[in-house]
Amino acid sequence: MKTRATLVLGTLLAACASYPEPPVPAYDAPGFQAYSSATPNYRVYPEDELTINFPSAPELSRTVEVGPDGRIQLPLLPPMMVADKTIPQINEEISFAMSSRLVDPTVDSTVSMFGPQRIFVGGQVAQPGVIDMPGQIDALQAIIMAGGFTDTSNEHQVILVRRSPDGSVNSYSIDVRGGWTDPAATRLGPLQRFDVLYVPKSRIAQHNLFMQQFIRDALPVNFSFVYDLARTIQ
CATH class of the missing domain: 3.10.560.10 (Outer membrane lipoprotein wza domain like)
Structure with missing residues (x-):
């Protein structure tokens, strides 16, 4: 009995020692881009609120909300798609659309309120x-x-x-x-x-999961029993 218990304990300890800890990718490992805090120009999204000013025609200036379809409605113009566009792009498109109606179609747009982000x-x-x-x-x-x-x-x-x-x-x-x-x-x-x-x-959590899945759950032996048995046979 003593010999068999010693053999079981030795086999379990050898099995634990033969499995290395699961590797953890190093920081900035291949596959990850170098992080940069630089942000591109903001792109408008539905539920954003835009304030659009026409310096040469203040009566046309107004604040509009981007609809669920990504469009806004301005005087003298059909609905315009603005979603996923930057403010400079929107200014350029509105100015071009108004060029046949205004002598000076300059437009100045800003995001006055952001929708849910x-x-x-x-x-x-x-x-x-x-x-x-x-x-x-x-x-x-x-x-x-x-x-x-x-x-x-x-x-x-x-x-x-x-x-x-x-x-x-x-x-x-x-x-x-x-x-x-x-x-x-x-x-x-x-x-x-x-x-x-x-x-x-974390690395230790991965190791604990590995031990749980491949050692404790896979072997039909109660670890507390093995340790108690080891103390008994000493």
Whole structure:
């Protein structure tokens, strides 16, 4: 009995030692773009509110809301598509459309009120889901709004997924924990509408999951029994 128990214990310990810890990608690993806080020109979205001024014809100036279809309605013009366009692009298109009606079709547009700006926060946070940004916030503030990190979070490699204006999808790795002591090193910038933040598991959490799935659950042996047995046979 003593020999068999010793053999079982030795086999289990050898099995644990033969499995290395699961690898964790290094910060800025291949596949992640270098993060930059630089933001492109804002693109208008439905429910945004635009103030459009015509200096040469103030009576035509007004504030309009971008409709669900992405269009606005201005005097003398048919509905115009403005969604997913920058303010300079909108000014240029309105000016061109009004050039046959005004001697000076100069137009000055601004976003007077932003519609809901939603981002998605998932992974190892307390309350994953959709978040309405109250204004310009960074990754750390978004995670706090999602209830904060869990005990299994990898706070040094938060993944940011962002769609570029050309339709391509870029992913970035952000060291949020490092930003607590050195904000410049973290390179946290303002999030943008429809950004996706994903907090992966920490290295120790991955290791614990590995142990749970491939060691404890896979072997028909109660670990507490083995340790008690080991103490008994000493």
